[in-house]
Amino acid sequence: MDNKASQLELIKLSKCYGKVTAVDAINLTIPSGSYCCLLGPSGCGKTSTLRMIAGHESASDGDILLGDRNITELPAAERGTAMMFQSYALFPHLSVLDNVAFSLKMKGVDRQARHSRAQALLERVAMGPYASRKPSELSGGQQQRVALARALITEPRVLLLDEPLSALDPFLRIRMRAELKRWQSELGFTFVHVTHSQEEAMALADQVVVMNAGRIEQVATPHQLFNAPATEFVARFMGGHNVLTLGAQRISVRADRMQLTREPLVGSECVRAQVAAVEYQGTYVLVELAHDAISEFSVMVPEREFFAAPWQPGDQVHANWVSTDVHALA
Template sequence: MAHKASELELIKLSKRYGQVTAVDAIDLSIPSGSYCCLLGPSGCGKTSTLRMIAGHETASDGDILLGDRNITLLPAAERGTAMMFQSYALFPHLSVLDNVAFSLKMKGVPTAERHGRAQALLERVAMGQYARRKPSELSGGQQQRVALARALITEPRVLLLDEPLSALDPFLRIRMRAELKRWQSELGFSFVHVTHSQEEAMALADQVVVMNAGRIEQVATPHTLFNAPASEFVARFIGGHNVLEAGGQKISVRADRMRLARTAPTEGASVAAQVAAVEYQGTYVLVELAHAAISEFSVVVPEQEFFAAPWQAGESVHVSWASADAHALA
C-alpha cells in the first residue's frame, strides 16, 4: 500500500458547545510518519480535537491542514484521514471481510477487487483465516484488528484512534500496544491516538500532547515529558513525581530519585515527613508519606534496599534529593 506521508497542523483550533469551550485555540504540529498521543483527563478536549481532525465535529474556529491541503471544512471521507473507534463499530450482520471492504463498496469498487484488497489487509493484521466470521465470533483483540484493517483500506495519510485499547483486558492491552507501534512503523504514516493512560502514551508515542481544560500544557517526547514536566499539572498527571516548594520555588522531583533515611542528611535538600503506608510492587516498594504541605507524596525504594531496613507506617523519615534531580515548574 503506497501512502503519501503528510504533516498535520492545527492552527488556533477551537470547539465550542454553546457556552462551553471544549478546545481553546490550540496550535499543534504533528510530523508526518510519527506516533502522536493526545493525553489528558476526561473533559480535557482530546476527543473533541480528534473528532475535528476526522471531520466528525465541525471546528468553531481555526484551521486543520494536512500536507498542502486545508481540510477544515471537507467531508470526513475526503480528508485523507481514517478513524478507529473505541467501540470498533463493526457491522454485526456483515462478515469480517465485508466489514473491511465496506467503504470500497460505498465507492462502487467491484466485488472481486474490494474483497481482494480487504483479504490482503486481513492477512496483514493476522486475521486472514477469520474472513468469513461475524464480529460476534471474535475476541476483543481480533475485533480490534478487523477495525484497524477497515480503517486502513481507505489508504489514509493519518490514522485517528479514539481510546482504542480501553475495552481490552490489561494483558491484551499491552500486547496490542506493541502491535499498534509495529503497524505504525511498518505503514509509515502518522497515528494520532487519544488516551487517558499515561503508561499507554509513554509506551507508544514519539510525541505526547498533554491537554488540560481545552488547552495544551506540554508537547514533548515521553523521555522529556517524564524528566522535565512543564507545569504542576503535567507533573501530577503523568505521575511518578513529587511536587513541592523548595528554595522559594515550586519544583518536581521524580519519586525514584528521592532517598529515605532515619537521620537528617548533612548536605543537600531534605524534608522531614512520616511514613503513611507501604505498598510492595515487586521490583520496588512504594512508600507513601504524610507531610502537611506536600500532597500525594511518595518515594520509590528498590526492593533489596527496602528489605535491608524496612519502613513501617508511623515512622519518622527524612526525605532527601540531589539538586540536579529537582526540576523547576512554570
C-alpha cells in the first residue's frame, strides 16, 4: 500500500444539527498506518466526526480527504472506510460466516468465493471454528472478533471503531485492547477509534485527539499528552493533574509528583490544605485534598510511604512540588 494511501485529512470539517454545532471547523491529519483515538466527554463531537468520515452523516462544511481522494460527498460503500459499531450490529438470524460475508453478497460475489474469503478472515481473528454459530451463541469478545472480520472483508484503507470495548467486562477489555493494537500493527492500515476512556486512548493510540465542545483541544502522543497538557481542560480530563494558579500563571502539576508533609519542604513550592478523603488504590493511596481556591486537588502517595505515616481526613498538610515538575497551561 502507498505510504499515504490511508492518510486521512479533515479540513475545516463541521457538523451542525439545526442551530447546534456538534463539530466546529476542525483540522486534523491522521498519518497513514497509525492508530488514532478521538477522546473526549459525551457530546464533544467525536462520534459525529467518526460518522462523517464513515459517510453515515453528511458534513455541513469542510472536506474529508483519504489518500489523494476527496471522499466528502461519496457514499459510505465507496469511501475505502469500514465501521465497527459499538453494538457490533451483527445480524442475529445469520451464521457467523454469513455475517462476515454479507457485504460481498451485496456486491454480487458468488457464494463459494465470499464464503472462502469470510472463512479466511475468521481464521485470522481466531474464530474459524465458530463459523456456523449464530451471534447469540457467542461471548461479547467473540462477537467483537466477528464484527472486526466483517469490517475487514471490504479491505478498507481506514477502519473506524465506535467505542468498541465499552460493552466488555474490565478483564476482557484489557485483553481486547492488546488484540486491537496487534491487529492494527499486522494489517498496517489506519485505525480511528472513538472513546471516552483516557486509559483506553493511552494504551492504544499513536496519536490522541482530545475534543471538547466540538473543537480540538490538543493532538499529541499519549506520553506528550500526559506530561504536557496544552490546556486546563486537557489537564483535568486526562486526570492525574492538579491545576493551580501561581500569581497570574495557571499551571498543572502531576498528582504523583507532589509530596505530602506536615511542614513545608525547603526548596519546594507548596500549598497548605486539608485531607478530605483517602482511597487505597493498591500500589498507591489517593489522598484528596480540600482547598478553597483549588478544585479536584489530590496527591498520589506510594503505598509504603503512606502506611509508614498514614493521613486521615481532617489532617492539615502541605502539598509540595519542585519547579521542574511544573507545566504551564495555555
